[in-house]
Amino acid sequence: MAHRLLRDREAEGWESAEFPIVCETCLGPNPYLRMTRAEFDKECKICTRPFTVFRWRPGQDARCKKTEICQTCARAKNVCQTCVLDLDYQVPVQVRDHALGEEATRLPQSEVNREYYVQNLEKSIASGEFDAQNKNRARPSELLSQLQRSGPMYHRNKAKICSFFVKGCCNRGSECPFRHELPQEVYKDESLAKQNIKDRYHGVNDPVAAKMISRARGMPSLLDFPEDVTICTMYVGGIPEGGLVSEQDLLDHFYAFGEVKAIRKSEAKRCAFVTLATRAMAEEAARSHAQTGLHVKGHKLRLMWGRPRKEGGGG
Structure with a gap:
């Protein structure tokens, strides 16, 4: 990223935002939120362009959160800048695309083609053409209605459990940023260990999405005809x-x-x-x-x- 600091920010079209695009879960329940803003602080983990990074703490017992991708990439997939889940249904992109019958799209691999693609995307968003095209998207399917989250899941913001506390050797006390409690149950799903933000964003090889889709196949449909023929x-x-x-x-x-x-x-x-x-x-x-x-x-x-x-x- 160092070589990019010598470039003209306006000519490159680097992002300068005033407020992040985040979901209600990541934002937290506190209406009086303190948030820091760092302009051109990090590279977007998808398009690798510098963008404005926001940092905040969603709650007293929550861990600090920050935006991971730029707003252009977030708008392109209609996802949260932090958790990269769909803003409307709070499900992974792969689940949403599977339910809507849409194919996964990837950004170009080379830096030149990637920046050209993102610049055209920004022009489309600025002109309103992108929003007009999205209005014609397929309506939600029953599968998506079954898998969507009905409300914010604030427990996702909890700090991780302190491994030193579990071993009985944490000396930070109240200043420790991790939770001081013992895990209630030991459950490890090896398939969920290999996750990365790019696969989550592009909607491919996402183990969380694969697990949700697999579970949904075994769920009964809410509109399956009931056996009682008197029900009308x-x-x-x-x-x-x-x-x-x-x-x-x-x-x-x-x-x-x-x-x-x-x-x-x-x-x-x-x-x-x-x-x-x-x-x-x-x-x-x-x-x-x-x-x-x-x-x-x-x-x-x-x-x-x-x-x-x-x-x-x-x-």
Whole structure:
């Protein structure tokens, strides 16, 4: 990187950002966060260009975190600059691309071709062409809906366990940046030991993603037809607050599959139960949403079969 310090920063188009592109998990739960900013401090681990590095501590018991890749590379894959997971679904790039049926793309290997590729990418982002192309991407599949994280996972920010404390010989006391506690269980997955940020970013040879995809293949589909043929009700979850999706909106959407006998919506639980007239209509609705998921008025909702009523009036 030393030879690059002699270059013209503006001519090279080096990144100078005011705030990082990070996920909620990496940012942490504290709204009053102290963050340092170092301009052109490190090379991006993907495109190797100097970029602005941000450092912060997500919580009192968390380890310090910093951005690892530049914002151009982060926008290209829609990933967090720190953990390199997808910003929308909090899953590895390989899992997202597998669920959407997209092929993995790699940056050119040579420095000249790589910088040319990144410069064209920056122009595309600045002109808005890149965002316009991404709007036409395939809608999320049911597999992606099953694997996505429902909320931030702050436990990922915890400091590592102090190995010297485990051996009983740590003399740092309260100043030790690692956790002073004994591991609860000994579990080692050798396949997860070989991880690198480039494979995670490009979506290839990612052991974490491979494990998630393998586990998902054994998961039952939420829209598999239930054995009880009397079930004609679909459960709709994740309805946004504020009346953004009304009962009439749900009626208009499901009416395309046949007669809707009843709709019961709960504002408190942000869900609804849609009962169709026949089982065949309900199966057609489930079949139509199996690949693309349920989207009403631009909002992504969760769809699954309703459960049979319990004897004695339970719903």
